[in-house]
Amino acid sequence: SQQGEEDPQALSIQEGENATMNCSYKTSINNLQWYRQNSGRGLVHLILIRSNEREKHSGRLRVTLDTSKKSSSLLITASRAADTASYFCATDADYGQNFVFGPGTRLSVLP
Amino acid sequence: EPEVTQTPSHQVTQMGQEVILRCVPISNHLYFYWYRQILGQKVEFLVSFYNNEISEKSEIFDDQFSVERPDGSNFTLKIRSTKLEDSAMYFCASSEGWQGISEQYFGPGTRLTVT
Numbered sequence: 001s002q003q004g005e006e007d008p009q010a011l012s013i014q015e016g017e018n019a020t021m022n023c024s025y026k027t028s029i030n031n032l033q034w035y036r037q038n039s040g041r042g043l044v045h046l047i048l049i050r051s052n053e054r055e056k057h058s059g060r061l062r063v064t065l066d067t068s069k070k071s072s073s074l075l076i077t078a079s080r081a082a083d084t085a086s087y088f089c090a091t092d093a094d095y096g097q098n099f100v101f102g103p104g105t106r107l108s109v110l111p
Numbered sequence: 112e113p114e115v116t117q118t119p120s121h122q123v124t125q126m127g128q129e130v131i132l133r134c135v136p137i138s139n140h141l142y143f144y145w146y147r148q149i150l151g152q153k154v155e156f157l158v159s160f161y162n163n164e165i166s167e168k169s170e171i172f173d174d175q176f177s178v179e180r181p182d183g184s185n186f187t188l189k190i191r192s193t194k195l196e197d198s199a200m201y202f203c204a205s206s207e208g209w210q211g212i213s214e215q216y217f218g219p220g221t222r223l224t225v226t
Contacts, residue, residue, distance in 0.1 A: 033214060042202060042219035043154065050212075088154065090215075099144065099215065101154040 005102050006089055012108040019076045021105040023089030024069075030092050032065060032072050036085045037104070043088070046074070079109045113137045115218035117203050123224045124193055132188045132221045134203030143186045144204040144215060145178065147171070154202065160186065161209075193225045 006023050013019050023032070034046040047063045049056045049072065056063045062075040076083055086104040116135045124130050136143050145157040159166040160178055177189045186205075190197055200220040206213040 030212065035217070040200075043204075043217040045214050045216055048214045090154075099146075099156050099159075101146075101156075103153040 006087070006105045008105060009103070010106045010108070012110065013079055015079060015081055015109055015111050017079055017109075019079050019083070019107055019109070021074045021087050021107070023072045023074070023102055025072075025089075025091045025100075025102075026070060027091075028067075032063075033090045034061075034063060034072075034074050035088045035090060035101075037088065038085045046087075076107075079107075081109050081111045083107060084109045115203055115205055115216050117201075117218035117221050119221060120219065121222045121224070123226065126195055126225055127192050130190050130193055130223065132190075132201050132203075132223070134186045134188070134218055135184050136186055136203065136205030137207075137216060138184070140205035140207050140216075142166075142206045142209060142213070143178075143180070144206075145188045146202045146204065146217075147199040148202065148220075149199045157188070190223075193223075195225050198223055198225045 006021055011019055029051055031048050031050045033048045035043040036046055037043050047056055047058050047061055049063050049065045051067055060077045065072045072089055086106050088101050088104045090099055090101045092099050115137055118133045122130055143160040146154050147157055148154045156169050157172045158168040158178055175191045179187050200222050202220045203218045204215040206215045
């Protein structure tokens with residue numbers, strides 16, 4: 001079983017709508033990070049949320065963390081076509097430095 | 112804004128050849144990492160490096176792989192004898208502090224194609 005799992009695997013919305021992606025993990029963590037990857041490109045860091053934080057905002061992004069449920073969500077408000085990308089959550093397992101990525105959610109924002 | 116850079120952007124090599132992938136981490140960062148992403152699959156951790164030694168490595172990082180920080184700026188990943196299955200995007204990352212507290216910043220990647 002995997003440490004980080006995002007759902008849905010793919011999400012298609014209209015421009016202006018909100019997009020919500022979820023991430024679940026299995027072990028205790030120090031932090032959880034969300035990244036964006038445009039097709040064939042590198043990873044762009046979006047937000048880091050620490051295990052003692054519940055919510056964090058950055059521009060149109062809102063991340064929540066529920067350590068009791070071992071889950072996190074990424075909300076993109078007022079989506080734009082440029083938000084089309086894959087979104088990954090990544091966790092550092094509490095016991096070591098191994099940084100584990102989930103398989104990602106492919107978001108398509110249609111104009 | 113400082114960024115992680117990687118060279119080359121694309122490397123084509125024949126099976127059995129050695130390749131060296133190069134990275135220049137952000138200058139004040141102390142922790143360095145390599146990841147790979149096989150086409151269409153998720154990003155996989157390979158190795159972390161701190162204080163001139165490997166901190167942790169995954170099962171993927173076998174004896175064919177090695178890392179080095181040959182000078183104060185470069186961080187390299189060497190694959191001694193490439194296999195077809197080594198074809199992937201390789202990402203370098205760096206962080207200011209231990210990943211339990213710090214963001215990791217990724218380079219744009221090197222696409223390795225083994226023929």
